[in-house]
Amino acid sequence: xxxxxxxxxxxxxxxxxxxxxxxxxxxxxxxxxxxxxxxxxxxxxxxxxxxxxxxxxxxxxxxxxxxxxxxxxxxxxxxxxxxxxxxxxxxxxxxxxxxxxxxxxxxxxxxxxxxxxxxxxxxxxxxxxxxxxxxxxxxxxxxxxxxxxxxxxxxxxxxxxxxxxxxxxxxxxxxxxxxxxxxxxxxxxxxxxxxxxxxxxxxxxxxxxxxxxxxxxxxxxxxxxxxxxxxxxxxxxxxxxxxxxxxxxxxxxxxxxxxxxxxxxxxxxxxxxxxxxxxxxxxxxxxx
Amino acid sequence: xxxxxxxxxxxxxxxxxxxxxxxxxxxxxxxxxxxxxxxxxxxxxxxxxxxxxxxxxxxxxxxxxxxxxxxxxxxxxxxxxxxxxxxxxxxxxxxxxxxxxxxxxxxxxxxxxxxxxxxxxxxxxxxxxxxxxxxxxxxxxxxxxxxxxxxxxxxxxxxxxxxxxxxxxxxxxxxxxxxxxxxxxxxxxxxxxxxxxxxxxxxxxxxxxxxxxxxxxxxxxxxxxxxxxxxxxxxxxxxxxxxxxxxxxxxxxxxxxxxxxxxxxxxxxxxxxxxxxxxxxxxxxxxxxxxxxxxxxxxxxxxxxxxxxxxxxxxxxxxxxxxxxxxxx
Numbered sequence: 001x002x003x004x005x006x007x008x009x010x011x012x013x014x015x016x017x018x019x020x021x022x023x024x025x026x027x028x029x030x031x032x033x034x035x036x037x038x039x040x041x042x043x044x045x046x047x048x049x050x051x052x053x054x055x056x057x058x059x060x061x062x063x064x065x066x067x068x069x070x071x072x073x074x075x076x077x078x079x080x081x082x083x084x085x086x087x088x089x090x091x092x093x094x095x096x097x098x099x100x101x102x103x104x105x106x107x108x109x110x111x112x113x114x115x116x117x118x119x120x121x122x123x124x125x126x127x128x129x130x131x132x133x134x135x136x137x138x139x140x141x142x143x144x145x146x147x148x149x150x151x152x153x154x155x156x157x158x159x160x161x162x163x164x165x166x167x168x169x170x171x172x173x174x175x176x177x178x179x180x181x182x183x184x185x186x187x188x189x190x191x192x193x194x195x196x197x198x199x200x201x202x203x204x205x206x207x208x209x210x211x212x213x214x215x216x217x218x219x220x221x222x223x224x225x226x227x228x229x230x231x232x233x234x235x236x237x238x239x240x241x242x243x244x245x246x247x248x249x250x251x252x253x254x255x256x257x258x259x260x261x262x263x264x265x266x267x268x269x270x271x272x273x274x275x276x277x278x279x280x281x282x283x284x285x286x287x288x
Numbered sequence: 289x290x291x292x293x294x295x296x297x298x299x300x301x302x303x304x305x306x307x308x309x310x311x312x313x314x315x316x317x318x319x320x321x322x323x324x325x326x327x328x329x330x331x332x333x334x335x336x337x338x339x340x341x342x343x344x345x346x347x348x349x350x351x352x353x354x355x356x357x358x359x360x361x362x363x364x365x366x367x368x369x370x371x372x373x374x375x376x377x378x379x380x381x382x383x384x385x386x387x388x389x390x391x392x393x394x395x396x397x398x399x400x401x402x403x404x405x406x407x408x409x410x411x412x413x414x415x416x417x418x419x420x421x422x423x424x425x426x427x428x429x430x431x432x433x434x435x436x437x438x439x440x441x442x443x444x445x446x447x448x449x450x451x452x453x454x455x456x457x458x459x460x461x462x463x464x465x466x467x468x469x470x471x472x473x474x475x476x477x478x479x480x481x482x483x484x485x486x487x488x489x490x491x492x493x494x495x496x497x498x499x500x501x502x503x504x505x506x507x508x509x510x511x512x513x514x515x516x517x518x519x520x521x522x523x524x525x526x527x528x529x530x531x532x533x534x535x536x537x538x539x540x541x542x543x544x545x546x547x548x549x550x551x552x553x554x555x556x557x558x559x560x561x562x563x564x565x566x567x568x569x570x571x572x573x574x575x576x577x578x579x580x581x582x583x584x585x586x587x588x589x590x591x592x593x594x595x596x597x598x599x600x601x602x603x604x605x606x607x608x609x610x611x612x613x614x615x616x617x
Contacts, residue, residue: 033403035403054338082585086589091399096585098537099584100581102537102580102584106581107578194474220412223408224408227405257419258415258416273392
């Protein structure tokens with residue numbers, strides 16, 4: 001029982017982080033058709049923001065406001081400066097973000113050094129849940145992630161912004177005929193996606209080493225989660241994240257982290273083979 | 289027909305001219321050109337998939353590195369004869385490509401999704417290489433990989449010397465050029481182009497497009513693995529950065545810099561970036577990923593057609609107009 005509970009709690013932790021990263025990716029991909037290969041660097045940016053905040057003596061919780069703000073500004077700058085120039089060439093836009101991810105990693109390394117930085121745990125101690133001991137901070141991360149995820153999904157579903165975004169998704173031309181400035185919404189969507197990724201970075205910073213390449217660890221499962229979920233379906237993305245994160249944690253306790261990771265990817269590819277349109281799609285949607 | 293002969297002739301002249309390198313270059317120059325040729329084959333394999341099939345692999349270094357590691361593991365750990373290890377490197381990688389193609393292309397995964405999954409494959413391969421220490425040597429990689437020497441039926445070919453290594457690289461390049469030439473000027477090349485331009489229409493014409501795309505992936509991966517295996521035979525080592533993200537992006541940069549629609553572009557891109565790497569790494573040893581990333585971004589933004597593509601476009605513009613429309617080559 002203890003083992004099951006502890007696996008479930010660890011899975012919930014990883015799933016919530018992967019879901020945050022994947023949700024941001026999904027928002028950007030859904031609206032711009034650009035797979036943001038530099039998304040992992042926004043995660044790292046959030047983690048570095050948390051490091052700067054805590055090392056300047058401010059409480060860690062301030063980072064949960066600073067990180068998304070920094071992420072949003074950086075994301076909007078990236079969209080305004082580079083990606084918006086490549087609207088007609090979506091593949092090239094992806095290539096640009098891929099090159100930028102290398103550049104960002106090097107910039108982090110130049111500014112903060114290659115060694116791992118640590119962010120002190122703001123909520124030390126452990127809880128005992130159904131016989132399994134679990135760090136308090138991880139519970140905090142799960143709760144905050146859940147709040148951010150629900151807020152983002154509600155925002156996309158209910159707010160005027162979300163309705164306009166979905167209108168653009170359905171028919172860009174018709175939306176612009178109705179007076180929607182889709183470039184402005186693209187800018188906001190990129191900023192929103194980057195901000196969510198930066199929150200994820202700030203949330204994982206206390207439980208890991210903050211290094212320039214840290215984004216890559218979360219990026220691959222997040223990408224596959226978006227593909228599994230079907231782009232443009234936030235709930236599907238959550239399900240995809242649950243698939244990737246949950247299986248990885250469950251398998252890691254038996255076969256070690258690297259093999260678990262490889263196996264999860266293989267299982268995901270098989271799942272994509274069976275349900276090309278995403279886990280939530282009807283089987284008859286299949287094309288090939 | 290003329291284009292076919294011209295392209296074939298250009299390939300023969302290139303290989304022929306390169307064959308003189310051992311007589312004019314010193315040992316250092318020879319090793320530089322050997323590595324450029326092998327990276328060039330890797331670039332050609334990526335160009336084949338990208339330019340011809342329209343499917344872009346973000347993790348192509350994985351296949352180069354897997355070829356290198358298979359050759360290294362079979363020769364160092366299992367003492368398999370070197371020619372057999374080379375064959376195993378190619379066939380096992382081809383088999384892997386077949387499996388990947390079956391799951392992705394037959395599953396309807398295309399374009400950006402395909403690119404992302406190949407990147408994930410490269411990340412996994414890199415992690416496996418780092419953490420599966422008993423087999424792969426971990427972070428240090430495998431050293432003391434023997435060079436290729438063939439000794440069958442009294443035929444003895446030794447590729448272990450510097451000149452031998454260069455000859456191996458040149459042969460591998462010739463093979464790669466021959467393969468791309470055969471594909472380009474056959475029906476198969478036209479089918480690949482049709483699929484790249486409009487897969488639905490190609491499927492309506494009766495072509496099983498997933499099968500063709502899988503075949504293209506297998507050919508491309510086999511070439512990359514051949515280049516990788518030859519690389520580890522010549523350099524006598526295999527290391528995790530051979531299948532990492534940086535090499536993957538550098539490969540994309542080679543093809544993008546040269547021009548994604550031209551085989552010559554892939555080669556020009558390799559020459560430009562590798563020479564730049566040698567120049568820069570003496571001044572700024574650690575900043576190569578920054579240069580690759582930045583250079584890549586600038587090329588994609590400013591010169592999307594690449595050096596060769598831009599050159600061809602300019603040459604077409606400068607040529608006097610003819611009354612009869614000329615067929616695009």
